Amino acid sequence: MKLTTKGRYAVTAMMDLALHQSEHEHVSLKSIANHQEISVAYLEQIFSKLKAGGLVNGIRGPNGGYRLSRSAESISIFEIIDAVDEPIDITRCHGKKDCQDGEVCLTHELWTDLSNQISSFLDQLKLGDIVRSERVRKVAARQSMRCTEAQQTQHVSFN
Amino acid sequence: MKLTTKGRYAVTAMMDLALHQSEHEHVSLKSIANHQEISVAYLEQIFSKLKAGGLVNGIRGPNGGYRLSRSAESISIFEIIDAVDEPIDITRCHGKKDCQDGEVCLTHELWTDLSNQISSFLDQLKLGDIVRSERVRKVAARQSMRCTEAQQTQHVSFN
DNA sequence: TAATAACCAAGTAAAATAGTCGGAAATAAC
């Protein structure tokens, strides 16, 4: 599992979605783009993968947008990153156990252990946990205020 | 902290060093290159950083090579990777807490938590732990056999 | 029928990665 800015954008966008889908039937990429300072085009690319991964549902047309396909409590951060980032071969052997002479390499288990450690951490952590956290709510509130003042969009704005 | 093949090569090379420095006063990059199928030139680059990080000592000239500067038990995997790989900005905000409007971003803590998790795992893990492990000893023994058969080098060969 | 928004494929510029190349300096063996 790789970790790039794309994956981070994906998590942030999913949080935005989780925080807003109670207010609107669907959350548009345009609104997320405003909040998170990412281009709509790039978000499209990200959401195409999130959709392929079964994490969101999209609806076209005016007032269209996205919703989480399941509850935020059941979606793990791992799933989100896994959906958008290419898997990384942390083991150098591409998961195969025959990296050297048809046998495992010296550090094979080290890398798989680390990889499992990371995956496990991110898999236990659910989108809902983060959205629910006090600090996030505070940031969201601040962002909401700032955006409402600044740029009269039709929705409540976050960042 | 980033994790690239360079970092993995570094760990593998350090293991090779730990496994061999009892047999020879100094372990040459040439021998490690043979074992690990990396070019000497690339290993030089890696060891220049390991040396700068204070993890190894180098001696020039015939029968020269490298030794661990400390016991394998006191060198953590984190130190090795940290010495050769550029640090990664897992947080997108480059450690600063003002990524958005002079305030923290929504997912700031998520990324720092993850980063700490990974660092902590790799810092607790010492080179000595891995070298001592049963499985590594087995692989080393196999590699030793294979190399001795195949390519009569002056040293006991590992892979 | 006009506007909105998802959907899709392809292209591109910049950065990072994974190396190579060509030499110089130190040291040991002969």
Next chain:
DNA sequence: GTTATTTCCGACTATTTTACTTGGTTATTA
């Protein structure tokens, strides 16, 4: 003291990956 060995050092380069943009098409609502 010459030769071989090995570290040491800086720069260069090819490839891959990343982070996007561009230019459309299709569905849906007003």
